[in-house]
Amino acid sequence: MIGPRRIVCLTEEPTETLYALGEQDRIVGISGFTVRPAIARKEKPKVSAFTSAKIGEILKLQPDFVIGFSDIQADIAGELIRHGVEVWISNHRSVEGILDYIRRLGAMVGASDKADAYAEALQRGLEEIEREAADLPRRPKVYFEEWDEPAITGIRWVAELVRIAGGDDIFPERAAEPLARQRILEDPTEVVRRAPDIILGSWCGKKFRPEKVAARPGWDAIPAVRDGELHEIKSPIILQPGPAALSEGVREIAALIRAWGRRQAG
Template identity: 75%
Template structure:
């Protein structure tokens, strides 16, 4: 009897990625040939924007354009894309919506996605590389004289604090998130600070801004009423972390996002040592 496994690839051949993280993972695993459509917000890897048609935003998608691509698998993220998923499922398309919000969740996501496309070994190696990066930075951060208190701002009007994986990466990088109780809220509307005075009271040593879709303006933050009393404002410790490397629950956050935060915290620590 002929082994049919030698005659066909039984894994998805035509994948549409509704967000950036599956695109980044598949490229990293050398499985980019399976991708036939991507999110318009994709910036990593840069070549993906040149090679793949853009068929979705985050909360909306060109359903007709996606169907024309004849996908056998569509990958999305979070309840926010539930409506897109429903339309595609009604059209007979297989859809996987992940909903991870933690560092462990990102690592598991890499492994699951790799297994789904028949690249489990490559995915395991890639996940282990990320784990090694995390361990290296965590060990370096353990040498800090003092861990800086950190306020992470995801949006400015209204003020929105960081999500779970961001708070966890802050800790790994050597800082202490000043609003840890809020990071567990998956929806941004539940992470809104009703009173900006809470940040003043928290007295962060460092302020990190990543305003999704627009440039972080530290001078505007520093000019907020009463914020001149905050150590971070007083000492000029306000920094932007580019949203593509921190606000996507994918490899970018574990590699570039974590590295960027640790660099800022390490410089602050050196300053504390005089």
């Protein structure tokens, strides 16, 4: 076996990727937030959340490699490194970055060919969705909300997937910001001014409440609210920078946009 043999995944995307590549036997621990693939929750011990981890439990698993994501897991990574564990913290924020992540992770476990083929298949799926979106009567303006209190707009890969699916994110300048605090809407009435045709909500682990969004002061003037175009995208398929977003997540956004297009045309 080439590469690390005992891997702990602190987030879902490395778990999903390694299962997709047939390399799941290397995984000895996963995040408690992992839902994809469902079998991972049954087979693997859950040793971390997103901002916290059971360091002692991780060390008992004797990992030779730990994979995490972003600055939010820097403290976890630091503690594990001080215990002599090798840690890889990825920090990809774009569709291209996700595809590259899959290829790099595959290379680390000696599965470059499988990872390349998997990434290429995901890329072809995105290209097909983009071709289908070209037939829309017009591109809807889309507001994606990642959290409600305070309101946080969508991250870069989400804005890119909205664009691939046929819409235009109304806060492209904020999507370019890597940190959630930089995407907080200081003035939520800016959404009213930008007048989205569709509102998508994915409140990072809690249920999206369209009625609460519609009841915000002044939001009844928004086309999406007026037309009842408020939809939830489940966070596991869009807020993880991994395969789910590039497959199920983007397909769900595309289906909602196509349905909106049909209503507009009819």
